[in-house]
Amino acid sequence: MSPRDFRIDRAKGILIFLVVLGHLLARTSPWESPILGAPMYFIYMFHMPAFVFLAGITAKSNKLAERVLTYFVLLATVLPLMWVWMWVFGLDPDYSLLTPFWYTWFLLSMAWWMITVPFIERFPRTMLVASLVLGLFGGMLPILDTELSAARTMAFWPFFVFGKLYGKQIISWAGSLAIWQKLCLSAAALGTVGYFYLDQVDHHWLYGSLNFAHFDVSVPEGVGLRLIVDIGAVLLMLALLSWLSDTKDTIATIGRHSLAVYILHGFVVRGLEPILDDSRDVLHDAVVLLICVALAVVWTGVLSWGPFERALRWYSSTVTGLLLKPFPFLRPKDVEGHGGGGTGRGAAADPGAGAAAAAHDQGAFDRAAFDRADGPGDAYCPGESHHPGNAYSEGDGPDRQGLGLQPLPGVGYQHSPGYEQQPGQQQSYASPAPIAAEPYPLPGSHEVPQNNATYETTQEVPAGAAQRAVRYRRLPVYLSGDADR
Numbered sequence: 001m002s003p004r005d006f007r008i009d010r011a012k013g014i015l016i017f018l019v020v021l022g023h024l025l026a027r028t029s030p031w032e033s034p035i036l037g038a039p040m041y042f043i044y045m046f047h048m049p050a051f052v053f054l055a056g057i058t059a060k061s062n063k064l065a066e067r068v069l070t071y072f073v074l075l076a077t078v079l080p081l082m083w084v085w086m087w088v089f090g091l092d093p094d095y096s097l098l099t100p101f102w103y104t105w106f107l108l109s110m111a112w113w114m115i116t117v118p119f120i121e122r123f124p125r126t127m128l129v130a131s132l133v134l135g136l137f138g139g140m141l142p143i144l145d146t147e148l149s150a151a152r153t154m155a156f157w158p159f160f161v162f163g164k165l166y167g168k169q170i171i172s173w174a175g176s177l178a179i180w181q182k183l184c185l186s187a188a189a190l191g192t193v194g195y196f197y198l199d200q201v202d203h204h205w206l207y208g209s210l211n212f213a214h215f216d217v218s219v220p221e222g223v224g225l226r227l228i229v230d231i232g233a234v235l236l237m238l239a240l241l242s243w244l245s246d247t248k249d250t251i252a253t254i255g256r257h258s259l260a261v262y263i264l265h266g267f268v269v270r271g272l273e274p275i276l277d278d279s280r281d282v283l284h285d286a287v288v289l290l291i292c293v294a295l296a297v298v299w300t301g302v303l304s305w306g307p308f309e310r311a312l313r314w315y316s317s318t319v320t321g322l323l324l325k326p327f328p329f330l331r332p333k334d335v336e337g338h339g340g341g342g343t344g345r346g347a348a349a350d351p352g353a354g355a356a357a358a359a360h361d362q363g364a365f366d367r368a369a370f371d372r373a374d375g376p377g378d379a380y381c382p383g384e385s386h387h388p389g390n391a392y393s394e395g396d397g398p399d400r401q402g403l404g405l406q407p408l409p410g411v412g413y414q415h416s417p418g419y420e421q422q423p424g425q426q427q428s429y430a431s432p433a434p435i436a437a438e439p440y441p442l443p444g445s446h447e448v449p450q451n452n453a454t455y456e457t458t459q460e461v462p463a464g465a466a467q468r469a470v471r472y473r474r475l476p477v478y479l480s481g482d483a484d485r
Contacts, residue, residue: 007171007244012054012255014240016262016304018047021296023103023269027276028288031203035285041197044206045229046189046236048106052156053237055110056163057171061118065330066320071111073319078104078263085267089274098147103266105149105209112153113160120164131161135230139212139222146209155208155226159233174241186239192232205229254300260308261300268299 022043030036060067079101083093093101100108120127138144138154145151162170177185195201204210205225212222254261272295279288324331 004248005168005171006246006248006252007175007241008054008057009252009255010244010247010249011050011241012258013251013253014255015047015051015054016254016258017296017300018043019051019103019262020265020269020300021292022047023265024272024276024292024295025289027269027273028280028292029277033280033285036289038197039289041203041206042193042236044203045193045196046233046240048208049156049159049230049233050237050240051106052109052113052159053163053167055113056160056165057167059114059117059160059164061121063331064114064118065324065327068111068114069323070316070320071107071114073316073323074263075100075104075107075111077315077319078107078266082266082270086270089271091270091273100149103262105146105152106262108149109153109156112149113157116157116161117164120161124165128158128161128165131158136223136226137219139210139226140219142211142213145211145214149209151211152208158230170238171241174238175244175246177242182239182242185235185242189232189235189239192228192235195228196232201225250301254304257304257306257309260305260312261303263312264303264308265299268303 022040025036025040025043028036030040082101082104083095086093095101116127134154135156135158138151144154196206202215205215206229208229212219215222215225217225276292279291283291
């Protein structure tokens with residue numbers, strides 16, 4: 001398994017801090033203040049698109065039902081708890097059954113994006129074009145808005161698709177830039193933010209949650225503004241990635257635990273809301289900004305504590321496992337080569353492997369989809385790769401080559417009919433005793449003379465192919481000494 005790329009963790013650590021800071025500042029009515037408005041434009045220009053981009057990098061299609069359901073479990077858990085929490089503090093949760101409350105939109109959007117992962121892997125170009133079209137022109141649809149997080153799902157979907165298809169290459173490219181190139185990229189990114197800030201562009205464009213009709217703009221104007229917002233997000237994201245080093249530090253640890261920070265920080269922010277609402281009446285805006293920065297630093301560090309992350313993952317994995325237990329067909333075993341430690345159909349031929357698989361199904365839920373998945377708190381695991389287009393998943397067929405699979409003891413061709421060990425040599429296929437001057441017919445081919453023929457060892461095949469050994473038995477390789485052949 002390749003080493004962990006801590007640039008992704010560090011990027012997530014910085015972004016989750018900006019999420020906490022942005023939500024704290026939002027309680028102070030910052031858009032009306034020149035001092036508080038500048039960091040708000042900077043944060044909301046790119047922090048969620050960048051998070052979606054990183055989520056696309058770590059998105060995988062294996063165990064898809066578990067991954068998608070985990071987001072719904074978290075959403076269904078956070079919403080009632082948040083409503084009760086706000087009722088305790090005398091706040092109005094502005095309840096709507098079809099509209100995710102506040103920051104929970106991301107959990108619902110992640111579920112929709114995860115559903116598209118198999119299609120992205122199967123039809124990468126088509127899905128890339130579709131995401132760009134919906135991202136830019138989706139605001140034309142009058143029926144899709146904040147309901148079911150539809151508008152944001154479409155607006156940020158291109159970042160998810162780009163992350164899935166080209167994320168690792170983009171991070172490597174950004175990190176390889178020269179210092180002067182990084183400075184130019186950063187200047188261009190800040191220039192885009194400055195345009196929005198100085199021109200006082202409606203900040204709701206940065207949310208991506210409203211269609212064009214809410215802004216009373218024409219379709220060309222709406223598409224143009226959406227394109228400018230996306231360009232600004234890309235420039236800021238690339239600028240951030242270009243300055244990150246592959247170093248394991250506190251920021252990387254926070255990034256690894258960003259799921260807990262994302263879920264829990266909302267309760268902290270809403271608990272502080274009564275104080276933050278009136279802060280600008282008694283304090284200067286600069287002081288309010290410093291207080292919010294200090295609160296964001298403290299609470300980001302506190303909520304990234306390991307037990308919070310483990311408890312949240314245990315809860316989500318346990319509930320998801322219980323919900324999927326009556327539907328075993330929705331929890332297929334991992335294929336060897338995906339790095340997930342699961343077993344395919346071929347491994348079932350080995351009693352030890354079958355027992356291990358049964359123990360896995362009866363045991364813990366593999367720490368849910370988030371252990372190797374996506375979203376703000378995913379654990380990035382480069383070693384678990386996906387092989388799109390592999391038509392022989394789960395061990396089907398004889399042609400799964402190049403995956404580094406070795407047969408297990410007790411299974412494979414060495415136990416199939418027609419195979420025996422020859423004295424004084426390694427494993428080989430022994431042909432039937434030849435009859436003098438008679439050819440040995442090879443099934444499915446022309447007859448080959450037996451004179452001076454030698455037979456080499458055949459290629460090993462994946463474990464678990466014993467039940468199909470006769471059907472898929474590879475033929476010996478005929479090596480002739482005749483130079484004319």
